[in-house]
Amino acid sequence: MAETGKQKGQEQGRGKSFLNYVTKFAAVSKASYLRSVVLACIGVICSIVPYFVMGTMVKQLLQGERNYDVFLLEGGLMAVFIVLGILFHTLSTNLSHKTTFALIAGIRTELCEKLARLPLGTVRETPSGALKNIMIERTDAIETTLAHVVPEFTANLLAPLLMFLYLCRIDWRMALLSLATLPLTLLCLMAMFHDYERPFRRTQETTKVLNDTAVEYIGGIEVIKAFGKAESSYARFARAAEENARSFTDWMRASIVPFSLSMTIAPATLLAVLPLGAVFVMQGTLAFHDYVMILILSCGLITPLITALSYSDDIGKATSIFGEIDAVLTLPELSRPAESRAVPDGSEVRLSGVCFGYGDKEVLHGIDLDIPAGKVTALVGPSGSGKSTIAKLVASLWDVGDGSITLGGVDLRELSSEDYNRQVAYVSQDSFLFNTTVRENIRMGRPGASDAEVEAVARDSGCYDFIMELEHGFDTVVGGSGAHLSGGERQRISIARAMMKDAPLLILDEATSYADPENEALIQESVARLACGKTLLVIAHRLSTIVNADQIVVVKSGEIAARGTHAELLRESPLYRKMWEAHSSARDCSEEGGLSE
Numbered sequence: 001m002a003e004t005g006k007q008k009g010q011e012q013g014r015g016k017s018f019l020n021y022v023t024k025f026a027a028v029s030k031a032s033y034l035r036s037v038v039l040a041c042i043g044v045i046c047s048i049v050p051y052f053v054m055g056t057m058v059k060q061l062l063q064g065e066r067n068y069d070v071f072l073l074e075g076g077l078m079a080v081f082i083v084l085g086i087l088f089h090t091l092s093t094n095l096s097h098k099t100t101f102a103l104i105a106g107i108r109t110e111l112c113e114k115l116a117r118l119p120l121g122t123v124r125e126t127p128s129g130a131l132k133n134i135m136i137e138r139t140d141a142i143e144t145t146l147a148h149v150v151p152e153f154t155a156n157l158l159a160p161l162l163m164f165l166y167l168c169r170i171d172w173r174m175a176l177l178s179l180a181t182l183p184l185t186l187l188c189l190m191a192m193f194h195d196y197e198r199p200f201r202r203t204q205e206t207t208k209v210l211n212d213t214a215v216e217y218i219g220g221i222e223v224i225k226a227f228g229k230a231e232s233s234y235a236r237f238a239r240a241a242e243e244n245a246r247s248f249t250d251w252m253r254a255s256i257v258p259f260s261l262s263m264t265i266a267p268a269t270l271l272a273v274l275p276l277g278a279v280f281v282m283q284g285t286l287a288f289h290d291y292v293m294i295l296i297l298s299c300g301l302i303t304p305l306i307t308a309l310s311y312s313d314d315i316g317k318a319t320s321i322f323g324e325i326d327a328v329l330t331l332p333e334l335s336r337p338a339e340s341r342a343v344p345d346g347s348e349v350r351l352s353g354v355c356f357g358y359g360d361k362e363v364l365h366g367i368d369l370d371i372p373a374g375k376v377t378a379l380v381g382p383s384g385s386g387k388s389t390i391a392k393l394v395a396s397l398w399d400v401g402d403g404s405i406t407l408g409g410v411d412l413r414e415l416s417s418e419d420y421n422r423q424v425a426y427v428s429q430d431s432f433l434f435n436t437t438v439r440e441n442i443r444m445g446r447p448g449a450s451d452a453e454v455e456a457v458a459r460d461s462g463c464y465d466f467i468m469e470l471e472h473g474f475d476t477v478v479g480g481s482g483a484h485l486s487g488g489e490r491q492r493i494s495i496a497r498a499m500m501k502d503a504p505l506l507i508l509d510e511a512t513s514y515a516d517p518e519n520e521a522l523i524q525e526s527v528a529r530l531a532c533g534k535t536l537l538v539i540a541h542r543l544s545t546i547v548n549a550d551q552i553v554v555v556k557s558g559e560i561a562a563r564g565t566h567a568e569l570l571r572e573s574p575l576y577r578k579m580w581e582a583h584s585s586a587r588d589c590s591e592e593g594g595l596s597e
């Protein structure tokens, strides 16, 4: 069923190495990264040349060379190579940072586009804090690693290799001795990485919990204040923050000893090279000037190696972040082709044997329903019976489990998302508005519409007057999720936005639930006028608003209990009759001055 996609995505992401991910994600930037690796290698080679020059100088001194012009020249050469080393390193770093920023922007765009292609539920099931964290903070955190590791790791491995080969040419025994601290260093690093995954994952988990708790705390601030839950909610946040801090300190405590040991042992190459080299010199198997040269070079050999090894921690972190990004990017999408395979003939919608469930719980059991073109079909039924689920399936926000839904005779899975989106306008219960002006929110229904067209639609949908009463009229910014407007106002702007789209199939899921009866009548009137000739699927709790529908479908426990016109259902459906009686008495109450609707 729909939800298993998330697990599948996570499983696919497991077990991949840093290199796998870099080759996958950085494929488009391969040429730039290669250039930065080449620049970094040149930089490292330049930075080790002074060691050779210094070695040569010492050798010359020991061999009795006293012409200080030669040494001055060699000193100048060393300075030039040091500057060149810094220059190439800077060029390489600049290029790799630029490439990485572009790469990260690409990953973020890909994540955004991916979310739009996922079934709605997959997105909703993931806490918004976790998704935001992956798209912003976590993606940001790989920048430094990627920008430095790709060129510098390669270059810092190349430099010691070149030096080692050169040392082998002078004396292979001394070359091996110059790496004497390496096994111990590797042992320490292995001890550090032995149980790396578990504490590292814990830090990731606690960070996610902290993010989610923060997002929930801010999002639910209204409820928290209204119910006096500030203290308990804050305590939850404080606990999450403490647990997060503890996970990091535990992790650091576990790795600090082996890491410090490795960083102390690694540079101590002289401990082996110095005494054993002296023995070889005394035995006469190693020339003294070569001995001095090797002492100098062995110091230069281990420094880049330590730099390369110190990246191992960052590589571990980046691999884990790439895994999280990959898990989102490999989530199964709605099965829609890139190009539609057929052209719908009209806008009649037909559901045949549709079954659907959230997780293991099936909520629709074999729905057969015709929604005729150009007519109004209303879905009614008790709360939780499955009305919104039917609307979401028709809006193509989810894929059906079993059965099929067709538009004009074509299965929705045969139509590309773009083509189907052009056919349908959906207004949900939430009436989400973007934090921009009223004008832009309405224009989103048809990007490119002129101001005059936006205002005409607002007028036709009956919201022109209230928009003009807002502080800046159509230029009023509605706030995050439309927070500066009332629920009813948000719904009316959402309806205007849907009307702007002028799609042949219009789905209104309790789109007027916040409106007062007077405004609701107004909205109904304008919807009826604007939707004339369109296929309209409406879900409404107030039955009085749908009595004139061409077809009313009663949904009960995920099945269709009855269908017909208002008069037919009053005669034939006991459930509808009961609902109508309940609705009528509630209305009478409100008209008599009781609770208002």
Ligand SMILES: Nc1ncnc2c1ncn2[C@@H]1O[C@H](COP(=O)(O)OP(=O)(O)OP(=O)(O)O)[C@@H](O)[C@H]1O
Pocket (backbone or CB within 6 Å): 121, 124, 358, 359, 363, 381, 382, 383, 384, 385, 386, 387, 388, 389, 390
């Ligand atoms: N995202 C979800 N995850 C899990 N279960 C869900 C989800 N959305 C809805 N459900 C469940 O599916 C069933 C049908 O829900 P649906 O929203 O379609 O009912 P409805 O008839 O529209 O209800 P209402 O009139 O209260 O809006 C309910 O039992 C609900 O709890």
